[in-house]
Amino acid sequence: MFHLIAFGLCAALYFLPSIVGRAKRNFPAIFMLNLFLGWTVIGWIVALIWASTADFPVPATPAHPSCSVCRTPIQAGQNFCPHCGSRLTWPQGTPA
């Protein structure tokens, strides 16, 4: 009986990074790292750190940008709205 409890505790400790990172978007990758490289200790620590870090934020630029004046869908990189002619501003990092 004691062996079962000890085994359960060891398994829970071994898969701690996967348990911590179970809500992450890249949980499958964390689990793989934990499963295959957890025994190297380094892999276990990396998996735990990875599981503890915040998810990368979803890019703020919408998939279908629209004119801020008339809400007409526009193509990324245009400087003026083809519908109302107003000047378009793009967040930094978007190719002009």
Ligand SMILES: [Zn+2]
């Ligand atoms: Zn417009």
